[in-house]
Amino acid sequence: MTACSTSTHTVQWHARPEQEPTAPTEPAWSVEAVQGLLDKPFMDLLFQAQSVHRExxxxxxxxLATLLSVKTGGCPENCGYCPQSAEFETGVKAEKLMSVxxxxxxxxxxxxxxATRFCMGAAWRAPKDRDIEKMNELIGAVKGLGLQTCATLGMLQPHQAQSLREAGLDYYNHNLDTAPEYYRDVVSTRQYQDRLDTLQAVRDAGISVCCGGIIGMGEEVVHRAGxxxxxxxMDPYPESVPINSLVRVPGTPLADSEPVDPLDFVRVIAVARITMPKARVRLSAGRQQLGEAVQTLCFMAGANSIFYGDKLLVTxxxxxxxxxxxxxxxxxxGLRASVAG
Ligand code: SF4
Structure with a gap:
């Protein structure tokens, strides 16, 4: 994974009062501009994305990325796509944190x-300080093997992000899932701003960011653009951008969502590549249902990372x-790595 150290974006994506610019600046990408890309003729879009990619x-x-679930199920959040939520009957059993x-x-x-990097996922809403202490032990052990470390643990407080960084955490995954306007249709147990706050805490702690979303949750094109x-x-934009196609797991509220048109999914990959040229764009959950031809189009559109292995957390x-x-x-x-997303 490559850090996007040369991003030219100048807008503070998560404006904090003390950092408000005196004169407002235009966002690097307006929703309208992104939607304009999504609406382009397919071949033009693919050509543009592939050109940016090769540059x-x-x-x-x-x-090639892999991911280990170190604490599965029993999550108190109600993310409508997730079989690990304790609110839904999906057959996923709650397990305790794995040992060192x-x-x-x-x-x-x-x-x-x-693998050169190892990612640990835990189904928490927000880890307690004692959970962070245990994760720090796991991070130390993985680091001790000479691997880069990555984790996805839910919402973090700034001091927790700092603690993880001090323990040796290199990357943190925390997805925005969808546009702010559509977020309430997907999850009601937290706010969009909570996600942004965690991402800011991760950045401030000096940890690299892995952040993306899910396509096929009933959202409109404008929400994908959003x-x-x-x-x-984001300034800088995430080093890694996982784009997921919804896996419609029976028992979750989104199980009956309309399947996403595969070519529309490819469009989102292409637009991610064009707008975030130096990010790793990761073809993540839902790849199994895309088939070879659509995956090929995704690579053409600029995807340059996949999850590798027969299990992705629990799907x-x-x-x-x-x-x-x-x-x-x-x-x-392949370039092997074990990362989140
Ligand atoms: S996506 Fe994460 S936070 Fe949401 S229910 Fe699943 S494990 Fe919990």
Whole structure:
């Protein structure tokens, strides 16, 4: 994953009173401008995205990412897409935090398989300080193996982000999911601003940001544009941008959502690439349902990271052999990493 140290965006995306500019500046990307990209003729959009991609990234290189759920299920939040919420009957059982030994074993196996980074996901609304202490132990153990570390733990207080950083955390995943205007249709147990506050705390602590969203939750095109504008206007924008296609898990409120048109999903990938040229754009959840041809279009549109392995937290993912075969067919080569998103 490459840090976007050369971002030219100048707008403070999460304005804090003491940092308000004296004269308002235009956002780098208005929602209208992003929607204009989403509405472009498909081939023009793909050509533009591929051109931007080749300008900033080696052609044919795909980051292979894996993710370990260190604390599964029983989450008090009600994210409408998530089988780990305690509010929904999805068959996911609540488990306690894995031990240092278990996580170290998994991290060692990931390293042996070529991983350079190891991500730990925990289904918490917001970790308590004692949870952070335990996570710090896990982070220290993973770091001790010579791996980069990444975590996704829910909302953080600034002192918690600082503590994680001091323990050796390199990356933090925290998705915005959708546009601010559509957020209440997806989750009601927290506010959009809570997400922005955590992302700011992560940035302020010096941790790199992994942040993206989900397509196919019943949102309009303007909401997709709103999500991308939010991400692209962060200063700097996230180093890593996971774009998920909703996995409609039975028992979740969004289980009956209309399936997203695959070409519209490709459009979102392309627009993420154009607006955030130096971010890793990660083809994340829902890849299993896209099939080879649509995944190929996503790579063409600038996706340069995928989740690798047969499980993504608690939902399915294409198996390793299928991925290897597709990459061979396309002449792509993998860059191994274990990251969140
Ligand atoms: S997405 Fe995260 S915060 Fe939301 S219910 Fe699932 S585990 Fe909890």
């Amino acid at each position: 900033h990234w080696p052609a044919g290189e795909i980051e 030994q278990e996580v170290t074993r998994a991290a060692q196996a990931a390293k042996d398989a070529g 999500l991308i504008a939010q991400l692209a206007n 399915g993912n294409p198996d390793v052999e299928a991925d290897t075969t597709l990459m061979r067919k396309l002449g792509l080569h």
